[in-house]
Amino acid sequence: MSGRDMSGREAILGKLRVAAGGGSADAARQEAVEKRLARPPRGLIPARGQLEGEARIALFCQMAEAVTATVARVRKADDVPRAVTHYLRARNLAPRVRMGADRRLKAMNWSAQKSLEIGHGPAAPQDEVGVSHAFAGVAETGTVALVSGKDNPTTVNFVPENHIIIVDAKDIAGDLESVISRLRRKYGRGEMPRVLNLVTGPSRSGDIEQTMLLGAHGPRALHLIVVDG
Amino acid sequence: MEVSSPQFKQKSRKALADEQLQRAMGKAKAGFIGKRRKAVDALPEFEALRSSARAIKDHTLAHLDLYLEAYERKVIASGGRVHWAETAEDACQAVLDICRAVGARTVTKGKSMITEEIALNDFLEKNDIRPVETDLGEYIIQLRGEHPSHIIGPALHLNKEQVEEDFRRVHDKLPAGRDLSQPESLLGEAREILRPQYFAADVGITGANFLVAETGTSIIVTNEGNGDLTQTLPRVHIVVASIEKVVPTLEDASQILRVLARSATGQDTSVYTTLSTGPRRPGDPDGPEEYHVVLLDNGRSSMLGTEFHEMLRCIRCGACMNHCPVYHAVGGHAYGWVYPGPMGAVLTPSLVGVEKSGHLPNASTFCGRCESVCPMQIPLPRMMRHWREREFERGLNPATQRFGLGLWAFFARRPRLYRLATSLTIPALSGLGRRTGWFRSLPLAGGWTRHHDLPAPEARTFMQQWRDRDTRKQEGGVA
Structure with a gap:
């Protein structure tokens, strides 16, 4: 100093x-x-953030779609690569994605998608599609929580024009406070990952005449794949 | 930024005659109010959350010294550095020192009102460092050499045709025949132009919506994603934040987040809420190698414990100006400094002095809408009244106003004389205005009658009428 x-x-x-x-x-x-x-007081949690089971997952999907994210649900983790290929084809995107070395992504059966090219590591300007695995979801607002780390580059979340985020249904919490509790358990009391990104829909701006337009500086499209099993 | 609040009256007159501005303000008014209403109505717990958010800030302000020390300890423990800045100059110098130490030539900037307050861009430019604003609204006004007219919508005062004109002027390497008639194409062009800048910048500067004492975390809340690119890609991330941004815990931040976006844009939550704690860690594939926080006081510590204490709860959502009839009429630039609307009318005198900004707390109809929508329940009208009192105590009002008030006070303290004077003038005025019941013009009342007629008084004074009423009552007449 x-x-x-x-x-x-x-x-x-x-x-x-x-x-x-x-x-x-x-x-x-x-x-x-x-x-x-x-001992942080938990504060007031809206009823909307206190749903359980399928109602909670349904609210998560509904809230995410309300902010123009698209949502697909698959039965198990091994269905994810096919769902990714399907999404790329439907949006007429080249079969190329960028992702980190997250072990949950690594464990998936990517080799079955013959034409799909996968780049690992931080994103570069030419990357069109990023794939991330969420730490958690928040049903109250349709938000996904992403943590940075050696296997999870932050650039993947912001540089590519399209972002696909995988979230396990069991990781969808009712409220943000529950996610905070999980962070404490994982990183320790008073500790945080370098970056926690809470993402709610694709990027947008209302700076020209108050008209909300999608696709500002972050991804123009956000696709969530919810894994049930 | 230079304070031009003394010219509030002249600037307002100009703003009222500016058709283009009036069109833009009309759109803004309709948009903000409806969107907030819808979001608030959809959350039954909203009012209870306001009280919860307020209690958190009240607790924090009562222990601000301790929470700032706790916050600092955690930032250092996570590998970051904290720079304390008493004044705007100190803060600018701290940023410059960090930039120079890494040989920075360009810095990208996320949206930050604090850097407007300390006039950081001008300072960096004077020292040969190029600041690039990346928030769309901030980018537009930087091209125009203007300042934000709204704390969350910097380019609120502009129409899309003006933005198109600026883009054609500045982006002159692009084909002249391109179609920029739609906001979408303007947004797309800004995105393409700014993209390489993020990668080329040496330093990224952001503000902070919250600082969390528990973890040493800074939080930014954005919709565009520009703040994240700004703080992720360059080698150095500098957070510039004022001291009252600190909250105790992550849960506390979460409570306030529930009222922030709803009050601001009418969203349940903003697209990106980003919590950053320290620089890149061993093995991290990306992120800044250095993480600095410049903590700015700039007059805030002097507000603590005064009648303006509660202003420090403000979370800069903009709801007060979005609902203010004066702001709607004159726009943000008339206020003459960084913070417009009701929150500006209270904060500006606190930070730059009431002698320069007395017009701002005077420009209020005291309709009370600002207080009723403030997510932090800040009594803005009451504080504007406090400024009016201080202004009078310090003899800052114009001589004619003081003379008028003095004259009134002279009579008010002498009831007999007061009654005599009014019993002579009221019938005279009443007689003069008898024909229509209105005055189109009246000597000494030109400021009023220029814009509307003045009703002529009843033939008898209030006191006389009251006495008559009492007499009638005693006689068993009208109750």
Whole structure:
């Protein structure tokens, strides 16, 4: 930290301390803060975010379609590669996709799709289609949660014009708070993946005359494949 | 950014006569209000969520020093760096130092009102670093050399024909005969032009909607995906955020997210909510190698504990201006600084001084719509009144206004004299206006009668009528 940062820090915190606690960080305030950080209150969860079972998955699909994502449901993980090829053909896209080395994607039967070309690693400008596996889904808003990591490049989520995201039905939570709890279990208390992307539909902009148009800087199309089994 | 709020009146007059602007504002008004209404009606828990969101911010502000320290610890632990900036100059210098250390020539920028507040683009340009705005609205106004007229819709004041004209002027390497008549084609062209810029930039700068103390995470909320490309592709990511953006936990951020997009654009949630924690990790195939946070105060700490304290709950959704009759009439530029509408009328005097921006809290009809739609329940009208009081206390109103108020106060404190004066003037005015019951013009009241007629008073004063009423009551007359 440079000298300027240091003096700025002390000046700002000093002023805040005076305003908040009359100059001191007393024990009661300290305790209130530590308690909240250690045991985050869950807050108010709308009824819409508390559905169970098939109703929850149906809401997830419905909410995603409402924000112009397309949704396909398949029975098992090995049906995914065929569903991907089918989607590319239906949209008249070249049989080429970019994906990370996610073990759930790797375990799928891609070799059966003879014509499909798969590039691994981060996305480049010429990539037309990215494929990712979601960490979770959120039924309340039709959102998918993607985490970065050595097998999951973030560029795959934003650079290609088309994005296909695989989400396991068992990973679809009712609300974002449940996904946060799962993140804590996986990464540890107070820890996060470098990036958590919450994606709800394809990119859009309303900056010209308030008209919402699809396909701003991120993907123009978002296709979700929900794996039931 | 230079403060031109003292010219509010002149700018408003110009805005009211600007047909193009009035057309754009008409569209904006209809769009925002209806979309928010629909989203709010679809969520029965919305009002309860507002209270929950408010309570979170109240708690945080009461412990802001402690949460900022906790946040800083977590950023450092995840490999990031925190730069504290007391003033706009400090923040600009911190950004420049980071850029220089990596020899940056171009920076891409996600949408950020804080970088508007500190006038970062001008500062970088003066130091030979080229800032490229990537949000569509920000890109358009950067081409025009303008400032945002709305905090979430920077180009709200423009029509598509104007954007087309700018694109033809600036993108002059593209075929002149291309069709740009539709918003879709304008969006497509901006996408193609900006794409290589993301890959070429050395540094990406974004703002933050939230900073999370629990994890040292910064959160951006966008629809376009430009913020994500901006922060993922360059070697360095700089987050510029003000101190009141901190919330304690991820759950707290989630609560407030439920009211943010609904209040802003009427979406249940924005397309991309991105949570970033530190730089690229060992084995990561992409992401920035450096992650910096510039934490800006710029006057906010002085608001804490004052009558403007509650303004620090603001999450910059824009609902107050979307529902403000004054904003609808004059647009955002008339306000003369970064933040327009009711939130600007409260925040601008706090940050740049009421002596430069007293017109803003005065430009209110006190209709109360801003407070009723504010997701954080900020009492905006009350705070505008506080500014009016301070303005008067400090003698900042014009002499004629102070003289008028002084004259009124003189009589108001002397009831006999007051009654005498009104019992003489009211019948006289009533007599003058008897023919139609209205004045088309009246000496000393030109400011009013230029735009509408003034009703002529009844022949008797209120006090006289009240006395008559009491007398009649005692006689068993009208109740």
